[in-house]
Amino acid sequence: MAGPLATVAAHVRRELEELLAVTEEIEVLQGEAFSIVARIEALRREVEGLAGRAVTPELISVMTRKLVAVRRSADAVRMHVHSRRDHPPHVYLNSLGKLAEFLDEELRLAIDHFADVERSNPSALRRSEHGQVINIRIEEGSEGGGVGDGGSAHSAS
Secondary structure (H helix, E strand, O other), X not given: OOOHHHHHHHHHHHHHHHHHHHHOOHHHHHHHHHHHHHHHHHHHHHHHOOXXXXXXXXXXXHHHHHHHHHHHHHHHHHHHHHOHHHOOHHXXXXXXXXXXXXXXXXXXXXXXXXXXXXXXXXXXXXXOOOOEEOOEEEEOOOOOOEEXXXXXXXXXX
């Protein structure tokens, strides 16, 4: 029988895999952008609820950071969908595609981490991957218009 850590890690991993499927279709992602952020927050609270249940604070902190990185990417998607009317359609869709790629990457990193935790892999605590800071300029130009990538840097969280 799995302990509380493995049970929560398996649940979080499955939920993140469901969210990953949403990022594959831009139209679906647009419709789900607001609920994705809420689902990630619920998962974060579930992980934080492991405190005091034979789970080290360090491991809870690492798992929480993974979910915070996913939430930041999902929040960027949500904010862009919310400001949809502020941009020409081609610029909006190009930018949304780029943000979806960031979200996809963060989800994959988190899924891998929670799979390690689920399997009780000790490397789950040692991993030092951090989420990326999303830095994208949305340009309204006639020359292909779209995302001007201001680069990305690893966050220090």
